[in-house]
Amino acid sequence: MLLAVLLVAARCGPCNALGLGAMKQRHNVYVVELSPDVLGEAKFMRANPSYQTGKPCVYVGMTGRDPDLRFDQHMAGIKGNRFVLKYGQRLMYEVFEPLNPMPYGDAQYMEVDLGIRLREQGWGVWQA
Numbered sequence: 001m002l003l004a005v006l007l008v009a010a011r012c013g014p015c016n017a018l019g020l021g022a023m024k025q026r027h028n029v030y031v032v033e034l035s036p037d038v039l040g041e042a043k044f045m046r047a048n049p050s051y052q053t054g055k056p057c058v059y060v061g062m063t064g065r066d067p068d069l070r071f072d073q074h075m076a077g078i079k080g081n082r083f084v085l086k087y088g089q090r091l092m093y094e095v096f097e098p099l100n101p102m103p104y105g106d107a108q109y110m111e112v113d114l115g116i117r118l119r120e121q122g123w124g125v126w127q128a
Helices: 001-010 038-039 043-048 066-078 082-087 093-099 104-120
Strands: 027-035 057-063 088-091 125-128
Touching: 027 066, 027 082, 027 093, 027 104, 038 043, 038 057, 038 082, 038 125, 043 125, 057 066, 057 082, 057 104, 066 082, 066 088, 082 088, 093 104, 104 125
Parallel strands: 057 125
Antiparallel strands: 027 057, 027 088
């Protein structure tokens, strides 16, 4: 169900709605699974008041690079997010792979939209 909703949203982004779907599709959204230990971070919990116990905790981002390379950069502390550096476990391909690639504007939109949709399902979500 989640994937079906996300696939529709990804292909109906603002660029496609404006008839700009022929733009270069070289940007990606990605989702990093975070250790449940991130729930001990007050800042993370304040951003997720509707978190449901047992649901995944994730970081949602976008990049013009390959998601694997971007994840490696995060883990090496290169332009990284502190929650990913400290709690990052793996890329959740099953969530984001069907959405990619896309034009820059769609990726900007989808990064925010994906975070909102995951939060609505009770996930703990962090976005930079």
